[in-house]
Amino acid sequence: MKFSSQRVALPYFVAALILFTGQIVFGLIAGYQYINGTFLFPELPFSVSRMVHTNLLIVWLLMAFMGAAYYIVPEEAQTELYSPKLALLTFWIFFLAGALTIVGYIALPYDKLAAWTGNALLPTMGRGYLEQPLPTKIGIVLVALSLLFNISMTLWKGRKTSLNMILVGSLWGLALLFLPSFYFPVDTVKASYSWWWVIHGWVEGDWELILSALLGFILIRTTGIDREIVEKWMYVIVAMTLVTGIIGIGHHYYFIGAPEYWIWLGSIFSALEPIPFIMLIVFALRILLQRRREHPNRAAMLWAIGTPLMAFLGAGLWGFMITLAPVQRLAHGTNFTAAHGHLAFFGAYAMVSLSIISYAMPLLRGRQANSESAQRWEMSGFWIMVLSMVGIALTLTGAGLVTVFLQRTGANPMAFMDVQDQARIFFILREFCGFCFLGGLLAYLYSFSIAGEYTFDRETRNALNH
Numbered sequence: 001m002k003f004s005s006q007r008v009a010l011p012y013f014v015a016a017l018i019l020f021t022g023q024i025v026f027g028l029i030a031g032y033q034y035i036n037g038t039f040l041f042p043e044l045p046f047s048v049s050r051m052v053h054t055n056l057l058i059v060w061l062l063m064a065f066m067g068a069a070y071y072i073v074p075e076e077a078q079t080e081l082y083s084p085k086l087a088l089l090t091f092w093i094f095f096l097a098g099a100l101t102i103v104g105y106i107a108l109p110y111d112k113l114a115a116w117t118g119n120a121l122l123p124t125m126g127r128g129y130l131e132q133p134l135p136t137k138i139g140i141v142l143v144a145l146s147l148l149f150n151i152s153m154t155l156w157k158g159r160k161t162s163l164n165m166i167l168v169g170s171l172w173g174l175a176l177l178f179l180p181s182f183y184f185p186v187d188t189v190k191a192s193y194s195w196w197w198v199i200h201g202w203v204e205g206d207w208e209l210i211l212s213a214l215l216g217f218i219l220i221r222t223t224g225i226d227r228e229i230v231e232k233w234m235y236v237i238v239a240m241t242l243v244t245g246i247i248g249i250g251h252h253y254y255f256i257g258a259p260e261y262w263i264w265l266g267s268i269f270s271a272l273e274p275i276p277f278i279m280l281i282v283f284a285l286r287i288l289l290q291r292r293r294e295h296p297n298r299a300a301m302l303w304a305i306g307t308p309l310m311a312f313l314g315a316g317l318w319g320f321m322i323t324l325a326p327v328q329r330l331a332h333g334t335n336f337t338a339a340h341g342h343l344a345f346f347g348a349y350a351m352v353s354l355s356i357i358s359y360a361m362p363l364l365r366g367r368q369a370n371s372e373s374a375q376r377w378e379m380s381g382f383w384i385m386v387l388s389m390v391g392i393a394l395t396l397t398g399a400g401l402v403t404v405f406l407q408r409t410g411a412n413p414m415a416f417m418d419v420q421d422q423a424r425i426f427f428i429l430r431e432f433c434g435f436c437f438l439g440g441l442l443a444y445l446y447s448f449s450i451a452g453e454y455t456f457d458r459e460t461r462n463a464l465n466h
């Protein structure tokens with residue numbers, strides 16, 4: 001850490017980890033409700049536990065991205081953050097508003113929450129991931145504007161590296177792409193368009209740019225490689241993401257009432273979307289192989305190489321499997337989709353967040369890296385979470401295939417709930433993997449409490465500080 005104002009990243013990272021833990025708890029509740037349908041009913045129905053699970057996911061990822069921005073932008077710009085006070089104030093507003101929203105979801109029936117928060121004035125509530133009441137959505141925009149103002153001013157007065165421009169630019173994109181969430185017309189075709197502009201625009205466009213900027217930063221800092229090499233790769237990855245991802249949105253237009261040409265456009269362009277994920281792997285591997293030094297934070301290196309691999313599996317491979325129109329016709333909205341959603345969100349965005357937290361947290365706490373034993377706990381957490389998530393994805397894929405075969409193909413399609421019964425074993429196994437995941441998360445969190453100090457020789461320390 002080079003600038004004291006980078007310290008504002010700390011509360012963002014801590015909050016991200018707390019909300020992540022909450023997300024997993026609600027995931028386990030929702031998962032258990034698949035096995036025992038009346039669990040916690042009517043106090044916490046599945047619709048609510050699921051909504052809390054996915055909303056906590058979005059909020060903690062945003063927290064982590066913001067923390068990353070407050071950490072990276074000053075260091076890249078070689079200047080203090082424009083206003084650390086504003087960043088801290090923004091943190092508390094976001095954290096309290098987020099917490100209040102979750103309490104609202106749990107304490108109130110959704111229609112009451114909608115009525116009390118002015119949904120009649122401007123209807124925005126009810127679409128997946130964007131269930132937030134109007135005041136929360138406006139709050140998100142204000143928080144984003146505050147972040148953008150702060151980091152753009154920092155960039156303005158400091159060094160303008162390509163990496164920083166991509167990061168700040170993609171955070172502007174994140175905020176702009178949230179705006180269609182305020183457009184929720186009665187016409188379901190138009191409503192579907194604007195929903196996907198946000199969701200697909202984020203995960204298969206803008207956030208991929210954030211992902212490559214965060215990875216690029218970690219790799220530059222840990223390997224000591226020339227930034228020109230890293231930035232060249234980033235340009236190509238950004239370009240490929242946009243070329244494939246923008247028109248690739250067509251893979252969500254197959255069945256919403258859009259013109260037929262989207263079947264071709266969506267299939268062809270989205271089938272190319274794995275390319276930038278493959279490039280990310282090659283990029284990270286090559287940089288690591290050419291590294292100029294051995295960074296003591298081995299756990300951060302593990303996260304940084306694990307991220308592109310898992311992102312490729314979840315987004316690239318599992319996404320590709322369901323993206324061509326004839327396949328999507330059978331797999332649409334099954335647990336196959338949930339398998340892809342879990343592996344992609346975790347492999348790409350949860351893992352890159354945990355990567356930057358792993359790299360920055362020791363520095364924010366005044367040490368180059370955590371002790372060897374803390375890193376061993378952290379790396380065990382890594383492996384348990386990664387393997388459990390692969391388990392979740394495989395069991396959900398199994399459940400998805402049961403639906404495809406029993407409900408979507410064959411002469412006598414089975415009724416939906418009968419199919420669910422047939423897939424029961426997969427839901428039990430998914431829940432088992434979920435508990436293992438929680439174990440991995442706890443091991444990971446435990447590593448922070450025994451962080452300690454990494455001991456290494458003076459030469460390495462000097463090399464790191466250069």
Ligand code: HEM
Nearest residue numbers: 203251270273315319320322323332333337341344345348
């Ligand atoms: C990290 C990037 C990605 C993330 C986080 C992600 C996440 C998701 C999620 C959560 C859904 C479910 C949305 C819903 O609630 O209906 C979804 C749907 C879908 N994704 Fe991805 N995705 C990513 C990349 C990709 C890629 C690269 C492809 C294609 C190669 C792809 C293909 C699809 C398709 C076809 C659907 C629609 C499935 C359906 O409606 O049944 N995704 N994605």
Ligand code: HEM
Nearest residue numbers: 024027028030031050054337338341342345346350434437
């Ligand atoms: C303990 C582990 C977890 C369990 C048991 C779990 C369980 C669940 C359940 C039951 C749902 C609702 C599925 C449905 O509507 O049919 C869900 C949705 C979802 N979860 Fe998880 N989850 C876990 C971890 C995670 C993690 C780590 C992430 C991402 C980082 C994640 C991301 C999502 C997403 C994106 C959805 C919406 C998927 C879709 O609509 O297709 N979950 N999860």
Ligand SMILES: [Fe+2]
Nearest residue numbers: 200204249252
């Ligand atoms: Fe998509």
